[in-house]
Amino acid sequence: MADHYALVAHAIAYLRANAARQPGLDEVAAAVHLSPTHLQRVFSEWAGISPKRFLQHLTxxxxxxxxxxxxxxxxxxxxxxxxxxxxVHDLVVSCEAMTPGELRSGAAGLAITCGFAASPFGAVLTAWTARGVCHFAFCTGPAAAMLDELRGRWPLACLSRDDAAAQTLLQRIFPATPEPGRVHLLLRxxxxxxxxxxxxxxxxxxxxxxxxxxxxxxxxxxxxxxxxxxxxxxxxxxxxxxxxxxxxxxxxxxxxxxxxxxxxxxxxxxxxxx
Incomplete structure (x- = not known):
């Protein structure tokens, strides 16, 4: 799914650059170096609908x-x-805010686990505490830079890394079969x-x-x-x-x-x- 998203993003970029001409499937497929049949299959598997219908949603x-x-x-x-x-949503998101005392202390000593995982929209760096998810960022640069940004936001926290647990969390957010789920957030x-x-x-x-x-x-x-x-x-x-x-x-x-x-x-x- 993550590999499919990279192709979809490439196709979207091409369509945005050429929107006035409304390019057809053959032209978009050529731009992303796929056959029209392959592009049709990738879009249908990823989005659940045909490229033509998906592209209509972008207008x-x-x-x-x-x-x-x-x-x-x-x-x-x-x-x-x-x-x-x-x-009724497939995924119910609830949240709580950090207390004023926690904010004043800079979240000193807060235990945060983080990890990289795959999603249908590319790789994600996510982080969470015992009380909920506190960071969810799509990867737009090197992993080291993404981790540095996270550390910069939580400089006094105790950070540990667990990519396997991060992937388990994303499987709850993006289940293979749609099903009700719950995710709690910790807001700062x-x-x-x-x-x-x-x-x-x-x-x-x-x-x-x-x-x-x-x-x-x-x-x-x-x-x-x-x-x-x-x-x-x-x-x-x-x-x-x-x-x-x-x-x-x-x-x-x-x-x-x-x-x-x-x-x-x-x-x-x-x-x-x-």
Whole structure:
């Protein structure tokens, strides 16, 4: 699956660069050095749908429609007294914030286990404590640099490495057969950041919000810039789904772990939406 993602990311990059021409399957296959039949199989195995259908999920028009659908669904949920967090997800994500005392101490002595593992969207460095996952980063550079960044965020913690345990954790997050699961997060941030991250967790897979919509959901409609800063400060990718926030006009926007990966996440989730 990780190898398939590399090919999908390459195809997405080509499509973004040539979107005005809407290249067909043969052209995209040639660009990624595969036969059309092979590309069709890779896409279908990875995304669960055909390349043509998957690529439709990447368009600006599709993202705009999903923005409108999400707005309507949220308004309906509010009208009947439900929140998006009440929906049944395959993976239930819950969280708790570090205490003020833990933050003041710099998490001194906190035992953190970390490891590299494969995911359908490439390799991941994840880290966790006895209370939950505290770091989830798609690998965008050398392993040593990724570990240095993690150590820099938790300089006083006791860090140990266990790649096998990391792979077991990712198998819970990406089970081979869809099944209900639970993951707990340990959050480290300001009160405002945590409020934004909790709102993100409430967005259903396959849905998207604009920065303005997200600011409205947390009761701070004028705080779009601060919301953007909170998204940029998120170091728990996927599980705190900042990839589900796009620009008002339907542009995908930036993403810490690459805009191609953000598009792949959005299209992959949309393809699995009931």
């Amino acid at each position: 600006k028009a599709a993202l705009l429609q999903r923005l409108a659908d999400t707005r309507d669904n949220l308004e309906l949920a509010d009208a009947v007294g439900l929140s998006s967090g009440s929906r 941030g300001t009160n405002f950041q945590i409020k934004v991250w909790e709102a993100l967790i409430g967005i259903a897979p396959g849905s998207v919000l604009s920065y303005r919509q997200l600011a409205g959901r947390i009761g701070a409609p004028r705080a779009q810039r601060a919301v953007g800063s909170a998204l940029a400060a998120n170091h728990i990718g996927l599980l705190i789904p900042c990839h589900r926030i796009i620009r008002e006009g339907g542009e995908v926007g930036s993403y810490r772990w690459g805009s191609e990966r953000k598009l792949a996440l959005l299209a992959w989730e949309a393809a699995r939406r009931p």
